Amino acid sequence: MSGVLQCLQLDGRATNASLAEEIHLAEAPTWRRVRALEESGVICGYRALIDPSALGYEVTAFVHVRFGRHDPTLEQAFEQEVREIPQILWCHTVSGATDFLLCVVARNLSEYGELISARIRSLPGVTSIESSFSLKAVKDGSLIPVD
Known part of the structure; x- marks a missing residue:
């Protein structure tokens, strides 16, 4: 297989x-x-890989989101709203000081700032955001080791 x-x-x-x-x-x-x-669900779908910069997305940011308190209802509401923001490519619940880690794309820094201010900062439960910007993708893929 x-x-x-x-x-x-x-x-x-x-x-x-x-x-x-x-x-x-x-x-x-x-x-x-x-x-x-x-x-069996091992193969869960097929899709095209698209170069974000070919569509004008020049900014990739990793956004560390923290909550003030852990409330399952707030977390569920946050997760639901994140699913509806197309510029958020992925979202993971993580361990450590950060509660959620997002990968976000934007066409430029101005658009990114607007997305943070207007959408992400106002999501349920969010009390703190810290962004790190990708300078260069060294390894960008999702090939799972199958050996």
Whole structure:
């Protein structure tokens, strides 16, 4: 199964025939393996990778969000609202001094400042925000080790 996963992570549009050839297996069992991985939830979807700068997003920021108190209702409300802000690419609950870590894109610093002021600072539970800006992506991907 790891061969199928490696191939699909590199090319989610690979045909069943090319997958079969790559992993040295007939097409029917290859198709069954892919289907089983999809049905079991190991493969949870397919998508295109888009270069943010090609769409004008020149700023990538990692935003550390802190809450004043831990209230599950506030956290759920925060999480729900975060899901609805398209400039927030991902959000993780984390350990340590920060409660949530966000990755945010903006076209420029002015747009980023407006997003922080108008949207993120006013989210439920937020008492403190600290931003770190990406200067260069050294490794930017989501390939999961499957060996």
